[in-house]
Amino acid sequence: MIGIYFSGTGNSKHCVERFLEAYGKGGKAFSIEDETALYRIREQDEIVMGYPVQYSNVPKILRDYIVQNQGAWSGKKIFVMATMGLFSGDGAGVLARLLRRYGAIVTGGLHLKMPDSICDEKALKRPLEDNRKLIAAAELKTERAARALRQGTPPQEGLGPFYHLAGLFGQRLYFYNKTKHYSDRLKIDADKCMGCGKCAELCPMENIYLENSKAAAADACTMCYRCISRCPAQAITLLGKRVVEQGYLEKYLDTALEDDKNLY
Template sequence: MLGIYFSGTGNSRYALEVFLGKLDKTAKIFAIEDVNIANYIKENKELVFSYSVQFSNIPKMLKDFVDRHKKLWKGKKIFVIATMGLFSGDGAGILCRLLRKYGAEIIGGLHLKMPDSIGDEKILKRSIEKNRELVKRAEKKIDNAVKCMKNGKPPQEGIGFFYHVAGFFGQRLYFYSKTKQYTNKLKIDKKKCIGCSKCVGLCPMKNLSIENHLAKAGDRCTMCYRCINICPKKAITLLGKNVIEQGTIEKYLLK
């Protein structure tokens, strides 16, 4: 069994690690950016995808990844985990439908509410205590999902007509344009940026570079929020104007 994830601040990676740690301790886990990921997919019949939902849609980078490797999915048995900060509807179902188009057999889906990674929108922020509680609930939900899997009844969250309708009317009808393509809306405050290049090294799209000792954004941002959450000077924003809070999954794990 192989685990594949696309994660901005670690939510989806962590969910996959916990899930496969309980389901199959021999399973390997890799990010979609891994240079050898196509070979790993070829070698495995059973796959588990994990990713964060964006406005009830899959990240553009993930969609392109699936499309680019469309010949690899035929005959694969796939379970999908979708993490989200608020509501998704058919967050897992969107990827399931795309994979089915390329011949995959969908085993099931799981939705997990996790700490929101959008650090530049105050309305979406929760206290550390509430985010830690979200993670604990997600861990319990994963435990129940694994038990169902082992009993031959995998959860089917996000899959089916009613989930599809909920996702469409809940968010995609209004926000689809935000995730249909890559965005050029990433902003860097030149007065704050110190040119440390941390963001450059973490960007999965290679959309950031250093020019004249300062970070510069291109037009292919996939909205993963990695750079915004690690910038030491809080110089990068996307949806909001100021960074309210920075955080990765490690911040919300109880020691």
């Protein structure tokens, strides 16, 4: 088994890696941004796939990846993991249905609450210790799910008709347009921007660039919040008007990681 993921602030990557550790057999995790990921997918029969839910939907970058490589999924046994700040209904089910359209065999689904990554909204902000508890609970749930899959009884969160209705009427029906297309609403405050280029380096869409020593954005943001969570000047916003709190995985872990890229 291998892991395939898209991760904005490190949550989904962390959960996929924990799943593989608990499952055993030495499986490795690969981002969809990794040039070798598609090759790894084609040579493996079993895959665990993780991603952050956006408005009870799949991030546009991941949906496009599935569709553009639709021939790679036929016959693959895929366990789907969705990370979220609170509730998604059928977060895992949305991707499961797409994968099944291209011939995948979805073996199970898992929903995991993790620290909120939306830096410019107050809604789900929690104290540091509460976020650490969330991660510990998610790790335990992930490990149990991996063992259950090995025993042939994987969880089915997000996959049934009840989950489908909950996701549809809970969020997706009202916010579908927010994830149907890439966003053009990323805002960069030129007065605050230091021109360091970190945002351009981290953007999975290559949507940010430097112009006259200042960062600027095009219209293809996939709303991962990677740039916003890492901007040293807090000069970038998307949904809100100001940065409330920057959130990224190692902030909530005991051991900090040195290289930003290792998080994604």
